[in-house]
Amino acid sequence: MTEKGTILYSVDPLIIHDHYEIDYRHSYAEDSPFFIGLSKGKLLGSRCTGCGYTYATPRSHCMDCGAPTAWQELPLTGRVHTFTTCHYGGEAFLKETPFTLILAEFDGADTLLLSRLKGIEPEAVRIGLPVVARFAKTPSFRVTDVWFEPDHPHPSLPPRGGG
Amino acid sequence: MISGGITKFAKAHPDKDFRLMVKEAYDYALRDVPRFSTDMIEGAVGSYFSDHFTRQLKAASMVQDYLGLCPRPSKRIEGGGATGGLCFQSAWEAVASGRMNCCVAFGFETMSRVNTWKGNEFIALASDTNFDFPVGGFYTGYYAMMVQRHMHEFGTTVEQMAMVSVKNHANALYNPYAQKAKRLTVKQVRESPMVATPLTMEDICTMSDGAAVCLLASEEVAGKVCDRPVKITGVGSGSDAMRMADRPHGKVILLPHEREADYAHLRYPGVHSFRGGRTAAKLAYQMAGIRNPMEQLSFVELHDAYTSSEIQTYEDLGLCKYGEGGRFVESGIPFMPGVDYGLELPKQGRLPVNPSGGLLACGHPVGATGLMQAVFAFWQLQRTISKHLGNDTLQVKNAERGLIHSHAGTGTYITVSILEAAE
Numbered sequence: 001m002t003e004k005g006t007i008l009y010s011v012d013p014l015i016i017h018d019h020y021e022i023d024y025r026h027s028y029a030e031d032s033p034f035f036i037g038l039s040k041g042k043l044l045g046s047r048c049t050g051c052g053y054t055y056a057t058p059r060s061h062c063m064d065c066g067a068p069t070a071w072q073e074l075p076l077t078g079r080v081h082t083f084t085t086c087h088y089g090g091e092a093f094l095k096e097t098p099f100t101l102i103l104a105e106f107d108g109a110d111t112l113l114l115s116r117l118k119g120i121e122p123e124a125v126r127i128g129l130p131v132v133a134r135f136a137k138t139p140s141f142r143v144t145d146v147w148f149e150p151d152h153p154h155p156s157l158p159p160r161g162g163g
Numbered sequence: 164m165i166s167g168g169i170t171k172f173a174k175a176h177p178d179k180d181f182r183l184m185v186k187e188a189y190d191y192a193l194r195d196v197p198r199f200s201t202d203m204i205e206g207a208v209g210s211y212f213s214d215h216f217t218r219q220l221k222a223a224s225m226v227q228d229y230l231g232l233c234p235r236p237s238k239r240i241e242g243g244g245a246t247g248g249l250c251f252q253s254a255w256e257a258v259a260s261g262r263m264n265c266c267v268a269f270g271f272e273t274m275s276r277v278n279t280w281k282g283n284e285f286i287a288l289a290s291d292t293n294f295d296f297p298v299g300g301f302y303t304g305y306y307a308m309m310v311q312r313h314m315h316e317f318g319t320t321v322e323q324m325a326m327v328s329v330k331n332h333a334n335a336l337y338n339p340y341a342q343k344a345k346r347l348t349v350k351q352v353r354e355s356p357m358v359a360t361p362l363t364m365e366d367i368c369t370m371s372d373g374a375a376v377c378l379l380a381s382e383e384v385a386g387k388v389c390d391r392p393v394k395i396t397g398v399g400s401g402s403d404a405m406r407m408a409d410r411p412h413g414k415v416i417l418l419p420h421e422r423e424a425d426y427a428h429l430r431y432p433g434v435h436s437f438r439g440g441r442t443a444a445k446l447a448y449q450m451a452g453i454r455n456p457m458e459q460l461s462f463v464e465l466h467d468a469y470t471s472s473e474i475q476t477y478e479d480l481g482l483c484k485y486g487e488g489g490r491f492v493e494s495g496i497p498f499m500p501g502v503d504y505g506l507e508l509p510k511q512g513r514l515p516v517n518p519s520g521g522l523l524a525c526g527h528p529v530g531a532t533g534l535m536q537a538v539f540a541f542w543q544l545q546r547t548i549s550k551h552l553g554n555d556t557l558q559v560k561n562a563e564r565g566l567i568h569s570h571a572g573t574g575t576y577i578t579v580s581i582l583e584a585a586e
């Protein structure tokens with residue numbers, strides 16, 4: 001419904017247009033340092049103070065033993081654990097298709113991190129491909145402030161600066 | 164279980180809201196047990212997945228009053244894609260605990276109210292909204308990443324996945340409740356539009372509007388009102404971390420017919436397997452006294468939201484070993500006997516999986532899906548497929564014991580229930 005009136009799609013049965021929108025105050029709470037870290041070009045994972053299990057996607061308590069974790073910087077280089085190129089997506093991301101998703105693995109971390117892989121043709125992506133983290137110059141304080149590119153840039157693409 | 168009903172799954176039912184869809188399935192179930200009276204119903208459990216799709220909170224309360232079940236006990240169960248399976252088990256708990264002599268399980272979803280890509284966005288909100296959704300939240304993308312890893316670990320092929328699509332869409336040709344029945348070839352599946360590599364449009368289930376109802380009762384009530392009740396002999400469920408990125412790499416959870424040596428080099432579950440599904444199966448088998456599922460089951464209705472997840476699930480359920488899911492479908496074992504698929508299938512029909520057509524072909528109105536599986540399994544075990552579907556092509560001969568499997572998220576909640584024909 002708008003001030004201009006109601007959009008009717010059908011009268012039998014009666015179908016009208018209905019709009020819905022909402023704004024939230026969203027706190028990252030105990031995960032905040034991760035998102036602040038991205039704005040400083042750092043990947044912060046977390047390491048369990050009890051059993052040493054290391055999370056590439058951080059959490060403040062260990063899901064294995066329940067002990068608190070401590071923040072730990074991850075290396076900025078890792079490998080593709082698995083990947084896909086999306087040609088469709090949720091409505092919010094349709095305009096960005098095709099895009100490539102990866103789960104990145106890091107030396108010294110027991111779990112993975114979901115991110116985008118850029119700077120490579122989809123056909124060239126392989127499991128095990130070395131990748132390097134890149135960070136947005138202007139942070140939006142979303143997980144998309146970090147993405148990955150091949151560690152040895154594709155010859156056909158211009159070299160990119162890090163940091 | 165004494166009766167069941169389904170409202171045909173369709174892209175949209177603009178002429179019926181969720182209350183009327185459930186009412187249709189409910190009335191169908193009631194008509195099938197003429198000696199039963201609604202006075203015997205002592206409570207209900209309702210299921211629907213998304214408040215975003217309905218944009219009506221407490222929608223199950225509106226179904227409760229529409230069915231005339233007030234003021235009897237009621238609640239809503241929500242558990243992502245496993246919503247229907249969890250609802251079924253919740254109603255079973257009400258009866259098995261002695262709290263109720265008869266409990267209705269009803270489920271529905273109305274997904275047609277938004278466009279397909281908005282719908283995909285709603286579904287992706289069932290992934291971590293801090294770490295996963297903003298990266299490009301899309302469930303097909305998540306499952307595509309899983310199967311890339313499955314292919315890498317085990318050599319599973321896209322052609323094997325396509326065979327699942329051929330099977331389930333062809334089975335649905337004989338199921339009038341299905342939304343998307345058709346004859347396909349492996350080539351057609353591979354040539355349909357790519358959605359997220361390697362999954363094409365024909366590897367993925369569709370959104371649906373639909374409802375399903377199950378009537379569960381104590382053995383005493385069932386014996387009085389139903390000629391051929393079906394006994395629920397095993398229930399199990401399991402879970403896993405919300406984020407796929409958090410899945411550990413450890414040892415395989417073994418079923419009774421497996422040995423540790425079978426998996427000496429497998430790091431489990433990773434993102435290629437579902438330990439929640441394995442846990443659900445293990446618990447349900449334990450309760451039902453199943454030592455070897457391949458030998459003791461007559462059919463399986465499992466959550467094939469993707470062709471790849473059907474293959475992953477064969478392994479979780481122990482129908483074959485981890486890593487053999489691709490070859491399992493190639494062998495023909497999970498196909499229906501007597502149906503022509505246009506494929507060479509040496510062991511066709513040994514253990515039909517998704518004889519109904521599954522989610523791929525029936526559709527996936529989330530809150531109804533797990534209950535739809537229960538209704539198809541119930542008809543199989545009553546051997547009344549011909550009565551309810553109008554033909555007996557999909558009737559598994561001498562069906563004695565069936566398994567239903569409902570699955571949420573990237574494997575976050577999973578249920579397995581075992582149903583058996585009465586002696």
Ligand SMILES: [Zn+2]
Nearest residue numbers: 048051062065
């Ligand atoms: Zn720990």
